[in-house]
Amino acid sequence: xxxxxxxTEAEKLAEAKLGGSSFRHDQMAVVANIYRAASAVRQHLxxxxxxxxxxxxxxxxxxxxxxxxxxxxxxxxxxxxGISKGTLTGVARTLERRGLVQRADHPTDGRLVLLSxxxxxxxxxxxxxPAFNEEEAFVTGQLSDADCRTVADGLRRVxxxxxxxxxxxxxxxxxxxxxxxxRSGRRKA
Amino acid sequence: xxxxxxxTEAEKLAEAKLGGSSFRHDQMAVVANIYRAASAVRQHLxxxxxxxxxxxxxxxxxxxxxxxxxxxxxxxxxxxxGISKGTLTGVARTLERRGLVQRADHPTDGRLVLLSxxxxxxxxxxxxxPAFNEEEAFVTGQLSDADCRTVADGLRRVxxxxxxxxxxxxxxxxxxxxxxxxRSGRRKA
DNA sequence: CGGTATTTGTTCGGGTCCAAATCATACTTC
DNA sequence: GAAGTATGATTTGGACCCGAACAAATACCG
Numbered sequence: 001x002x003x004x005x006x007x008t009e010a011e012k013l014a015e016a017k018l019g020g021s022s023f024r025h026d027q028m029a030v031v032a033n034i035y036r037a038a039s040a041v042r043q044h045l046x047x048x049x050x051x052x053x054x055x056x057x058x059x060x061x062x063x064x065x066x067x068x069x070x071x072x073x074x075x076x077x078x079x080x081x082g083i084s085k086g087t088l089t090g091v092a093r094t095l096e097r098r099g100l101v102q103r104a105d106h107p108t109d110g111r112l113v114l115l116s117x118x119x120x121x122x123x124x125x126x127x128x129x130p131a132f133n134e135e136e137a138f139v140t141g142q143l144s145d146a147d148c149r150t151v152a153d154g155l156r157r158v159x160x161x162x163x164x165x166x167x168x169x170x171x172x173x174x175x176x177x178x179x180x181x182x183r184s185g186r187r188k189a
Numbered sequence: 190x191x192x193x194x195x196x197t198e199a200e201k202l203a204e205a206k207l208g209g210s211s212f213r214h215d216q217m218a219v220v221a222n223i224y225r226a227a228s229a230v231r232q233h234l235x236x237x238x239x240x241x242x243x244x245x246x247x248x249x250x251x252x253x254x255x256x257x258x259x260x261x262x263x264x265x266x267x268x269x270x271g272i273s274k275g276t277l278t279g280v281a282r283t284l285e286r287r288g289l290v291q292r293a294d295h296p297t298d299g300r301l302v303l304l305s306x307x308x309x310x311x312x313x314x315x316x317x318x319p320a321f322n323e324e325e326a327f328v329t330g331q332l333s334d335a336d337c338r339t340v341a342d343g344l345r346r347v348x349x350x351x352x353x354x355x356x357x358x359x360x361x362x363x364x365x366x367x368x369x370x371x372r373s374g375r376r377k378a
Numbered sequence: 379c380g381g382t383a384t385t386t387g388t389t390c391g392g393g394t395c396c397a398a399a400t401c402a403t404a405c406t407t408c
Numbered sequence: 409g410a411a412g413t414a415t416g417a418t419t420t421g422g423a424c425c426c427g428a429a430c431a432a433a434t435a436c437c438g
Contacts, residue, residue: 008345010269013257023319024326026337031230031325033344035250038227039271040351041220046426048359051369058394061224068202074417080199082228087395089418094393111403111416130212136220137213138358142346148215151343155222157331162229169327170237180240184422186399235396247424263387276425278388283423300386300433373392374428 034155041139049131053124058083060132062091063117066101067125071116073106100124223344230328238320242313247272249321251280252306255290256314260305262295289313 011029042057050060058081065080066072078088092115095101100121106112117125140148200218231246239249247270254269255261267277281304284290289310295301306314329337 010254010257017257018318021319023322026334026341027326027329027332028322029341030329030332030337030344033341033348034223034226034230036271037223037344037347040348040355041223043426044351044355044359048362051371054369054372056393065199068199068206075415082225083394084396085417086397086419090394106416109404109416113417129207130210133212133217135358137216139347139351139355140216140219141354142350143216143219143343145215147343148219151340152215152218152222154332154336154340154343155219155226158226158328159222159229161331162233162328165330166229166233166328169324170233173237180243182240182397182422183243185397186420186422188399232396245423264385272424273426274387275389275427279424298386298434302387371392371427374426375390375392375430377429 030154030158034158044139045132045135048135049128053128055128058087058091059095060128062088062095063100063121063125064129066115066117067122067129071104071114074113074115077115095121219343219347223347233328234321234324237324238317242317244317247276247280248284249317251277251284252289252310252314253318255304255306256311256318260293260303263302263304266304284310 011032014028015025045060046057050057055063061081062077062083065077069076069080074088074092075085077092078085081088083091092101092103096103099118101115102118104114104116106114143151200221203217204214234249235246239246244252250270251266251272254266258265258269263277263281264274266281267274270277272280281290281292285292288307290304291307293303293305295303332340
C-alpha cells in the first residue's frame with residue numbers, strides 16, 4: 001500500500017484556513033473526494049457511452065436496476081436507484097415514452113406499479129453495459145483489483161453507517177425541534 | 190486491514206446475472222459504491238445541518254469554495270465546486286439574493302466577475318462549518334483515521350485519472366465520429 | 379490599425395431532483 | 409360496510425444541472 005497521495009490545492013488551502021481551529025481533517029477529505037469522484041465519474045460516463053445512446057446517468061441507473069432485478073415494483077426501483085419516488089415517476093415516463101421500459105398493474109394490489117424492460121430495452125442494455133463497464137475500468141485505472149476492493153469496502157461502510165444510524169442521528173441533532181420544512185416544494189392548496 | 194466487507198444484495202444479483210460473461214467486477218463495485226455513498230452523504234447532510242439554514246448541498250459547496258479561496262473568479266469557483274458555469278450563474282444569483290455573497294467586476298479584465306462572501310456569509314460559514322464537519326465525522330464513523338486516508342487516496346486517484354486522461358479517452362472512443370449533441374439544450378435562434 | 383479567434387459570463391431548453399401535498403387503493407375496526 | 413388508517417404512486421413548486429447558443433471583452437495577427 002503506497003503512502004499518502006498528493007493532496008489537492010483546495011485541501012491545502014482548507015488546511016491553512018482551518019488549521020488553527022480543531023476539525024476532523026481526514027473525515028472531511030473522504031466526503032470531499034467522494035463527491036468529487038462521483039461528479040467526475042458521472043461526467044465521464046455521460047460524455048462517453050451514455051451520450052451516444054441518449055441516456056442520462058439516472059435513466060441508465062434505472063434501466064440497470066430493472067435489468068438486474070427483473071420486473072420490479074417502482075418503490076423498490078427508486079430505493080435501489082437512489083432516487084425519490086417522485087423522481088422515478090418522471091424518469092420512468094421518459095423511458096416509457098422511448099419504448100425502453102413498460103408499466104404493468106400489480107395482479108393483486110391495485111396500488112402498485114410494476115416496471116420491466118421492453119425487448120428494445122433489453123437489447124439496449126446488452127449493448128451498452130459492456131461499454132459502460134469498460135469505462136468503469138478506465139476511471140479506476142490507477143487502482144489495482146485489491147485497491148478497488150478496499151475502496152469499495154470503505155464506501156460500503158459509509159453507506160451502511162448512514163442507512164443504519166442516520167435517521168436516529170438526525171433526530172438527536174434536532175432535539176425535538178421542528179424538522180424545518182424545505183423552502184422549495186408543494187404548498188397546501 | 191480487515192477482509193472483504195459484506196456485499197450488498199444488488200451486487201450479488203448483478204454477479205448472478207453477469208457471472209457468465211466477462212466483466213470487471215471490482216471496478217464496477219467501486220463506481221456503484223462511489224455513487225451510493227455520495228447520495229447517502231449528501232442526503233444526510235442536507236437533512237441535518239443544511240436544512241436548518243436553508244442551504245442546498247450545491248449552495249453550501251459554492252459558499253465553502255468562496256470561503257476557503259477568498260474572492261475568486263467565477264470560472265474558478267465553478268471548476269472547484271464541480272458544476273458548470275451556467276449552473277453557477279443561477280446558484281450565485283440565489284446566494285446573492287439571500288445576501289450571502291456579492292459580485293464585483295474585475296479591475297482590469299471586463300469579462301470576469303469576482304465572487305466574495307458578505308459579512309453575513311462569513312458569519313454563516315463560521316457557524317455552519319463546524320456542524321457540517323461533525324456530520325462528516327459521523328458518516329465516516331465506521332472508518333479509522335487510517336481508513337479515511339486510504340479511501341480518500343483511492344478516490345483522488347479516480348479523480349486524477351478522469352481529469353488527466355478523460356478527455357483523450359473520450360476522443361479515442363468516438364474515433365472521429367460526431368460528438369453527439371445533447372438532446373436537451375439551447376437551439377439556434 | 380483592423381479584423382479574426384479566443385475566452386468570459388449569461389441565457390435558455392429540456393430534464394432531473396426532492397419533499398410536501400394529493401390522489402388512489404388496500405387494510406382495520408367497529 | 410362505513411369510517412378511519414396505512415401504504416402506494418403521482419403531481420407540483422422551487423432549485424439544480426448541463427451544454428449549446430449568445431453577447432461582450434480581450435487577445436492575437438497581419
